[in-house]
Amino acid sequence: MPLQKIDRRTLSDAVFDQLSREIVDGRMAPGVLLPPERELVEVLGVNRGAVREALKRLAQSGLVQIQQGGGTRVLDYRRSAGLDLLGALMVRSDGGVDVHVARSVMEMRRALAPDVARLCAQRRDATTVARLHGLVDAMASSADDLAQLQSLSLEFWDVLVHASGNVAYQLAFNTLRETYEQIRGALVIVMGDEVSDLQGHRAIADAVSSEDAPAARAAAEALVDHGTRRVFELLEALAREDADRRTKPTEVLETADAADPANPPNTSKPPKGGPE
Amino acid sequence: MPLQKIDRRTLSDAVFDQLSREIVDGRMAPGVLLPPERELVEVLGVNRGAVREALKRLAQSGLVQIQQGGGTRVLDYRRSAGLDLLGALMVRSDGGVDVHVARSVMEMRRALAPDVARLCAQRRDATTVARLHGLVDAMASSADDLAQLQSLSLEFWDVLVHASGNVAYQLAFNTLRETYEQIRGALVIVMGDEVSDLQGHRAIADAVSSEDAPAARAAAEALVDHGTRRVFELLEALAREDADRRTKPTEVLETADAADPANPPNTSKPPKGGPE
DNA sequence: TGTTTGAATTGGTCATACCACTGGAAGGTC
DNA sequence: GACCTTCCAGTGGTATGACCAATTCAAACA
Numbered sequence: 001m002p003l004q005k006i007d008r009r010t011l012s013d014a015v016f017d018q019l020s021r022e023i024v025d026g027r028m029a030p031g032v033l034l035p036p037e038r039e040l041v042e043v044l045g046v047n048r049g050a051v052r053e054a055l056k057r058l059a060q061s062g063l064v065q066i067q068q069g070g071g072t073r074v075l076d077y078r079r080s081a082g083l084d085l086l087g088a089l090m091v092r093s094d095g096g097v098d099v100h101v102a103r104s105v106m107e108m109r110r111a112l113a114p115d116v117a118r119l120c121a122q123r124r125d126a127t128t129v130a131r132l133h134g135l136v137d138a139m140a141s142s143a144d145d146l147a148q149l150q151s152l153s154l155e156f157w158d159v160l161v162h163a164s165g166n167v168a169y170q171l172a173f174n175t176l177r178e179t180y181e182q183i184r185g186a187l188v189i190v191m192g193d194e195v196s197d198l199q200g201h202r203a204i205a206d207a208v209s210s211e212d213a214p215a216a217r218a219a220a221e222a223l224v225d226h227g228t229r230r231v232f233e234l235l236e237a238l239a240r241e242d243a244d245r246r247t248k249p250t251e252v253l254e255t256a257d258a259a260d261p262a263n264p265p266n267t268s269k270p271p272k273g274g275p276e
Numbered sequence: 277m278p279l280q281k282i283d284r285r286t287l288s289d290a291v292f293d294q295l296s297r298e299i300v301d302g303r304m305a306p307g308v309l310l311p312p313e314r315e316l317v318e319v320l321g322v323n324r325g326a327v328r329e330a331l332k333r334l335a336q337s338g339l340v341q342i343q344q345g346g347g348t349r350v351l352d353y354r355r356s357a358g359l360d361l362l363g364a365l366m367v368r369s370d371g372g373v374d375v376h377v378a379r380s381v382m383e384m385r386r387a388l389a390p391d392v393a394r395l396c397a398q399r400r401d402a403t404t405v406a407r408l409h410g411l412v413d414a415m416a417s418s419a420d421d422l423a424q425l426q427s428l429s430l431e432f433w434d435v436l437v438h439a440s441g442n443v444a445y446q447l448a449f450n451t452l453r454e455t456y457e458q459i460r461g462a463l464v465i466v467m468g469d470e471v472s473d474l475q476g477h478r479a480i481a482d483a484v485s486s487e488d489a490p491a492a493r494a495a496a497e498a499l500v501d502h503g504t505r506r507v508f509e510l511l512e513a514l515a516r517e518d519a520d521r522r523t524k525p526t527e528v529l530e531t532a533d534a535a536d537p538a539n540p541p542n543t544s545k546p547p548k549g550g551p552e
Numbered sequence: 553t554g555t556t557t558g559a560a561t562t563g564g565t566c567a568t569a570c571c572a573c574t575g576g577a578a579g580g581t582c
Numbered sequence: 583g584a585c586c587t588t589c590c591a592g593t594g595g596t597a598t599g600a601c602c603a604a605t606t607c608a609a610a611c612a
Contacts, residue, residue: 008604010344010564012332036593047566049325052594056288056329057336062450068286068594069573078438082360082451086444104444107391115387162354168362168380172448174338175358284573286595312562323597328563344563345605 011046012053018044019054023063023074024085025093030076034064037072061085083172087179097183099235105179106235110221110228112169116157117204117220119164121213128163132156132205139198146192150184153195160204160220190234194227287322288329294320295330299339299350300361301369306352310340313348337361359448363455373459375511381455382511386497386504388445392433393480393496395440397489404439408432408481415474422468426460429471436480436496466510470503 009017022028035043040051055072058064062081066072077085089101120128135156142148154177161173180187194200200223207216285293298304311319316327331348334340338357342348353361365377396404411432418424430453437449456463470476476499483492 012564038593049328049565052325053329053332055594057332060333060336066594067574069592070575071593078443078446080450081447082358082454083444083447084358084360085447089443101443104442107395107442108388108444108448111388111391112384115383119383166380166383167354167365167377168359168384170354171357171359171361172384174356178358288595314562323595325596331563342563343605344603345561347562347605 011050012057015040015044015046015050015054016057019058020061020063020088021093023058024077024088028074030074032074034072034074083175086175087182090179090182097186099239101179102183103232103235105176106228106231108172109176110224112172113157113224114217114221116160116164116166116169116173117208118213118217119166119169120160121208121211121216123165124163124208124211128159129205129209131159132208135159136198136202136205139196139201143196143198146188146195149195150188150191153201154180156201156204160208163208187231190230191227193230194223197223197226200226287326288333291316291320291322291326291330292333295334296337296339296364297369299334300353300364304350306350308350310348310350337364359451362451363458366455366458373462375515377455378459379508379511381452382504382507384448385452386500388448389433389500390493390497392436392440392442392445392449393484394489394493395442395445396436397484397487397492399441400439400484400487404435405481405485407435408484411435412474412478412481415472415477419472419474422464422471425471426464426467429477430456432477432480436484439484463507466506467503469506470499473499473502476502 019028019034028034034040034055037048037051037055041048044051055064055066059066059072061077061084063075063077063085064072065075075081086101086105090098090105092098135152139149139152139156142152157173158177161169164170200219203219204216204223207213207219295310304310310316310331313324313327313331317324320327331340331342335342335348337353337360339351339353339361340348341351351357362377362381366374366381368374411428415425415428415432418428434449434453437445440446464471476495479495480492480499483489483495
């Protein structure tokens with residue numbers, strides 16, 4: 001048994017996670033004052049520096065508002081938080097997936113993907129075309145391996161997004177990918193049809209290659225719409241299930257770590273060191 | 277002369293701003309190590325706590341990766357940062373507007389707006405319809421006042437987004453609005469046609485009212501596309517100008533504070549206390 | 553040549569003290 | 583009583599010094 005790597009979080013990270021969860025779950029309603037820093041120090045059993053680092057991050061996330069002398073007040077994250085909070089909202093405190101958030105992410109993906117492909121076709125360059133075709137070829141030779149296809153498809157979109165020349169799309173893609181990664185293990189089956197749709201991917205690559213923006217847009221719309229509908233069906237089934245037995249949380253969908261402990265060697269990029 | 281309000285930033289905010297600007301502007305390339313905390317303390321002349329709070333925020337933004345014992349390394353923000361960074365990218369170090377970023381934001385707005393209206397029409401409720409029509413009426417009675425129309429149009433979209441039931445759209449809207457606010461003064465003229473397009477707004481409200489999702493989508497597309505094209509024209513002109521005289525920065529577009537010092541009493545919401 | 557070891561470096565944690573701002577209570581003024 | 587001023591307890595902001603823990607890499611070693 002390969003000894004699992006110890007997950008070392010800093011204290012301020014732990015404080016941040018705990019407080020943000022309290023706020024996001026609504027146990028600390030918007031408008032109320034957080035306990036003073038010195039009280040949090042006592043309750044949590046950590047030093048004030050760790051508390052302050054966490055509070056600063058909460059303020060940056062739009063979850064609280066800090067005012068010297070006035071205390072730290074909880075905000076309504078729906079009106080003050082940015083897209084980066086999505087990852088925290090996706091996973092519920094019980095470890096399950098928030099179907100409402102998941103559906104929102106899929107809707108956003110469907111709205112953006114066609115425009116990403118369109119812009120990429122407009123502003124494409126030689127290396128991008130080569131990389132896209134290379135990825136499609138790689139997908140062709142790794143059929144059956146859904147996890148591998150999922151990674152390749154993700155990389156396919158990564159190339160598209162970064163060749164679109166739209167920095168907002170690039171950043172939003174990073175956020176969405178981070179959110180998506182949390183449940184990729186659970187989605188690998190549902191998204192199977194989309195990630196193994198070789199023709200769909202090739203159609204986009206070809207359209208980009210021939211600088212045909214409308215065709216790229218249409219191809220992307222078709223590809224993404226397919227998987228989106230499948231996920232919608234699953235989510236609706238889960239929502240019904242959830243409504244039936246209110247007592248127990250959703251069990252079908254689990255966090256990536258739980259559902260897919262053996263992390264496949266997919267991300268060829270350096271250790272994702274973003275929001276730690 | 278009305279004494280200007282003193283802008284009181286905390287030290288860690290100042291450190292964060294300075295370091296993030298260094299990274300975003302490329303003066304600290306991805307992969308290089310930041311100076312050690314104790315060295316930053318000396319160079320910047322602040323205490324270590326302030327430096328650490330700033331570094332933690334940089335890590336949360338996806339600009340750096342902190343490793344105990346290993347130092348703090350600069351990341352490629354295009355691949356690791358989330359959408360929340362957009363606000364920092366919009367304003368250049370010389371105070372001007374980054375036309376590339378501005379164009380990206382407008383493209384994203386155009387891609388999302390139709391789907392927001394569509395979903396809102398699908399999931400609308402009585403109060404939303406009433407508020408939308410109320411806002412359209414308010415716009416009708418405050419014609420000529422562009423700044424007022426701009427605020428009302430922004431609120432119009434705020435209602436649409438929060439009635440769409442899509443939490444990703446809500447958060448993305450918060451991010452985009454924050455980015456947009458930085459240059460709203462500069463855009464009030466260019467967006468004039470769109471924000472005073474009463475029929476366009478009313479068409480969306482009516483479509484939402486009658487639960488006609490396709491119509492809402494089409495109406496939103498028409499409304500947003502108009503203003504988007506106008507901004508594109510302006511941005512392209514600015515880009516050409518910029519290319520001509522490389523020596524001097526863009527002067528036409530200025531930060532909101534500079535171009536519109538008298539902040540109109542528009543935002544009826546509580547003090548925006550997000551990222552402070 | 554490859555391995556081990558250990559000291560220097562760097563981030564993480566802790567405790568304490570004091571400064572700066574806010575909000576409300578106490579007291580005074582009309 | 584209503585309004586205003588003053589003052590202080592509470593809260594966040596800043597500063598300092600010390601020590602712990604992980605990493606790195608060069609020196610010592612097999």
